[in-house]
Amino acid sequence: MIRDLTDREAREALVLKWGTVEDDVLPAWVAEMDYALAPPVAEALAAAVARGVTGYPPFTLDGGPLGVAYAGFAARHFGWQVEPEQVLPTVDVTAGVRLAIDVLSGPGPVVLPLPAYAPQLALPEVCGRERWDLPVEPDADRVTVDLDRLDRMFADGASTLLLTQPHNPTGHVHTRAELEGIRDVVARHGGRVVSDEIHAPLVLPGAEHVPYLALEGAAEHAVAVVAASKAFNTAGLRCAQVVSGDPATAARLAGVPMARNDSWSPLGEVAAVAAYEHGDAWLAALLERLDAQRTLLTDLLAEHLPEARMRPLEATYLAWLDLRAYGHADPAAVALERGRVRVAAGHDYHPGLPGHVRLNIATSPERLTEVVRRLARGLTS
Incomplete structure (x- = not known):
């Protein structure tokens, strides 16, 4: 039930997350999901617009x-x-x-x-x-x-x-x-x-x-x-x-x-x-996908960023990564410049705290894999 947006669809739909980064940058920062709208929501909205609401x-x-x-x-x-x-x-x-x-x-x-x-x-x-x-x-x-x-x-x-x-x-x-x-x-x-x-x-x-x-x-x-x-x-x-x-x-x-x-x-x-009222089945499918993404992220970090530290991700699709071991005060800026991946800087959430980022996992498995690879390339190159 969860349909991944293509890159083109994501740029058209998610005008902040995808529309404000350069074409060669993979966005994993703002809290939006790279998924198509739940059909009950899309259908209700289309009907409301048709009625002129x-x-x-x-x-x-x-x-x-x-x-x-x-x-x-x-x-x-x-x-x-x-x-x-x-x-x-x-x-x-x-x-x-x-x-x-x-x-x-x-x-x-x-x-x-x-x-x-x-x-x-x-x-x-x-x-x-x-x-x-x-x-x-x-x-x-x-x-x-x-x-x-x-x-x-x-x-x-x-x-x-x-x-x-x-x-x-x-x-x-x-x-x-x-x-x-x-x-x-x-x-x-x-x-x-x-x-x-x-x-x-x-x-x-x-x-x-x-x-x-x-x-x-x-x-x-x-x-x-x-x-x-x-x-x-x-x-x-x-x-x-x-x-x-x-x-x-x-x-x-x-x-x-x-x-x-x-x-x-x-x-x-x-x-x-x-x-x-009508989104329970879609939400259940979303949670199943996010659970799989959580497992995938753990595996990817072990492979590509073994010194990263992540507390248990119990909810949301936003992972809080402690990357201090890689020696960068602002790893988000380094990852953007060197790895062409955008994650959210930790100091935006905790002023003065170095070495942390927030990473959005609500995307396809293929994109998440590339996000972590780029993050690792940026921090270790």
Whole structure:
């Protein structure tokens, strides 16, 4: 069910990932997949465009078809009971996080575990708050939140934890015990959690996604921000959802002036509903492909870059590679210049951290093989 785009198709469809690199460069950087749209999503979009659905979305904040569709998806995939009327559309996950901080969080600093999704680095400042970094030790085996440091940060005045789970860029899936530890620290200090769960549908075999809001006692201090866009390759359609665990929080978010919540796209809503309601079979095939790509990457690194270090890739299609052993502070720049392959620079996710890259494996086996070969050629030539 997963159809690989040809190079020509990829350049036409993925105008950022493929369209902004030179013809001899193989792109493996931005988080887009080199796969054709899921047929249920493509068919729903084509029908909507044929009907002329290109105006404003219905500004209904009572859940509507999107809330119902997401609630069904969450129940099937995560065993999580979501109230449809507590699902609020927004333009994308970054905007949803910003909305949640603006409306719900106190004025204190936002704690951001590092490495972090690059746009999150600027979010606290955009929201008028300080950013307090909580870096993960680069040599740690797991990308877990240091609870003792988190406790001290909240004791010192932090008001919010921006949690990304599953984690981008490392692919870590927080266990229930890890999340419960975070919950207990935050609740003890009366803080708030904004949980970015955009990669939740992309948990690979061997791990399980636990929605933060599914934890007992989390609804009072947290929201989740979700979307179909990462799992179904529809980021350009601009529709995410902020999910609340209680009616009071949902009412606060829905009650803000319209200008505070960026308008989402009606075509994005069409795509999301189709993905949530009819995309299960395609998503299962995608996870099977990504699981195979994960295994292939491990084998390729052992063959071509044996000194590379990669933590277990438990979710997403984004591998976080520690390449410090090869002696380059910015291996992404070296790989682009010498190997003609573009990967994402690690310092974009963890300022000041040398020797790391993020590599996108959501492509064909043949392309992934060539990506690693070029990366090795660039770093070892």
